[in-house]
Amino acid sequence: MQAITELFRKNIRQYGMIIALVFITVLFQILTDGILLKPLNITNLILQNSYILVLAIGMVLVIITGHIDLSVGSVAAFIGALAGIMMIDMGMPTYLAVIISLAAGALIGAWQGYWIAYVKIPAFIVTLAGMLLFRGLTMIILGGQSIAPFPKSFQRISSGFIPDWFGGQNLHILTIALGIILSVLYIWQEVRERRTQIKYQFETPPFWIFAAQIIILVAIINIFTFVLATYNGLPNILVILFFLIAIYSFVMNRMIAGRHIYALGGNEKAAKLSGVKTKKVTFWVFVNMGALAALSGLIFAARLNSATPKAGINFELDAIAACFIGGASASGGIGTVIGAIIGGLVMGVMNNGMSLIGLGVDWQQGIKGLVLLLAVAFDIYNKSKTS
Structure with missing residues (x-):
């Protein structure tokens, strides 16, 4: 606690x-x-x-x-x-x-x-x-x-959607696949960052808190992509937003310009x-x-x-x-x-x-x-x- x-x-x-x-x-x-x-x-x-x-x-x-x-x-x-x-x-x-x-x-x-x-x-x-x-x-x-x-x-x-390359009928398979890939990348990044922090003896939260954060976020990502997959899949604008968020977060957190x-x-x-x-x-x-x-x-x-x-x-x-x-x-x-x-x-x-x-x-x-x-x-x- x-x-x-x-x-x-x-x-x-x-x-x-x-x-x-x-x-x-x-x-x-x-x-x-x-x-x-x-x-x-x-x-x-x-x-x-x-x-x-x-x-x-x-x-x-x-x-x-x-x-x-x-x-x-x-x-x-x-x-x-x-x-x-x-x-x-x-x-x-x-x-x-x-x-x-x-x-x-x-x-x-x-x-x-x-x-x-x-x-x-x-x-x-x-x-x-x-x-x-x-x-x-x-x-x-x-x-x-x-x-x-x-x-x-x-x-x-603004109004288009990413086409489903797998030809899903009632479910947009590509959206679900992208959710799984994003989850794997997120887990890899978090584990890598935690190992780096431990290596340089930085303060890290207990492992159970770290694992709980990952489980909760991975669950949110996959539930979100599944809900979108039951409609038309990923909107084009969501993909644009994802790349903007990723790029600007990287610049602000990891680059000299952001510092x-x-x-x-x-x-x-x-x-x-x-x-x-x-x-x-x-x-x-x-x-x-x-x-x-x-x-x-x-x-x-x-x-x-x-x-x-x-x-x-x-x-x-x-x-x-x-x-x-x-x-x-x-x-x-x-x-x-x-x-x-x-x-x-x-x-x-x-x-x-x-x-x-x-x-x-x-x-x-x-x-x-x-x-x-x-x-x-x-x-x-x-x-x-x-x-």
């Missing part, structure tokens, strides 16, 4: 949000009479929240550096409009339009990153200006009207004196945010099957909320990609569950605001206890 208490205390942000996610899921599963976790609804939950989760991955890096980006919703709308003009009006091939759109998003991020990193204008002001600027540009290039439809090949980004981002957010002056090129790090974090905002805009446009001036409204608020609920600190230096994803899922499950039980939008907004306030208060409380 003492080992469990110590483990929970050291990982209170991460475990607290996982427990909250499980509690909220179970609560709405009961309140919706089992509808929440039906295969069709789980698939819809993934599709409905994919673009927010993509934004949350980029936003958590921005927040870790001690900044904020209010423009991501407007940038997503602008890129969606740009993609619509290229594909629908100009007949450009899908792959070329996607590449140009992502490059345009990165350029927008570079534009904002320059003012923040090198001119030293606060990120709040620069991105607030960007929010207004790119919302206005979206309305100008679309003429205030939506354009549709997108090519089928583009729509599949520099944490150092910058923890103490900018100390990081600079330690040799971290703080301006360069800030600049590239915003370039990355611009590219992910562009990807989010493409995913949303593909799901909506139209480019509309109203796209992206409140996306920035949902992404920021996901990061803070997932354990990121408002003062910078603390946060994880996995935490942001968990925070995004908490928001997504709440939105979906409240809609299923017929709760009005007014109540939904109020409850989401309260959850965000409590998450930040929880962060401040933890800091006061450890200081």
Whole structure:
């Protein structure tokens, strides 16, 4: 019991949000009479929240550096409009339009990153200006009207599914196989990491706790993939999200670039004196945010099957909320990609569950605001206890 208490205390942000996610899921599963976790609804939950989760991955890096980006919703709308003009009006091939759109998003991020990193204008002001600027540009290039439809090949980004190579009839065999492969890779990685920790005499939890963590997570992975396999299998967007989470988690945990981002957010002056090129790090974090905002805009446009001036409204608020609920600190230096994803899922499950039980939008907004306030208060409380 003492080992469990110590483990929970050291990982209170991460475990607290996982427990909250499980509690909220179970609560709405009961309140919706089992509808929440039906295969069709789980698939819809993934599709409905994919673009927010993509934004949350980029936003958590921005927040870790001690900044904020209010423009991501407007940038997503602008890129969606740009993609619509290229594909629908100009007949450009899908792959070329996607590449140009992502490059345009990165350029927008570079534009904002320059003012923040090198001119030293606060990120709040620069991105607030960007929010207004790119919302206005979206309305100008679309003429205030939506354009549709997108090519089928583009729509599949958001609404398509991985084909079953094994030809399963009532069960998507490939999805189950991928779940098993992912479980094996996860076990191998955890065992390898534990052996390394023991080799260098790092503190490790008792073996039974280690084994229990693996068993629980492997069970969740395989139950999740089995539920998806009973419907249409893995959505394309889930595969994209998986690779994004894996890549960004690796960068933040195992690469020098990730260490520099944490150092910058923890103490900018100390990081600079330690040799971290703080301006360069800030600049590239915003370039990355611009590219992910562009990807989010493409995913949303593909799901909506139209480019509309109203796209992206409140996306920035949902992404920021996901990061803070997932354990990121408002003062910078603390946060994880996995935490942001968990925070995004908490928001997504709440939105979906409240809609299923017929709760009005007014109540939904109020409850989401309260959850965000409590998450930040929880962060401040933890800091006061450890200081």
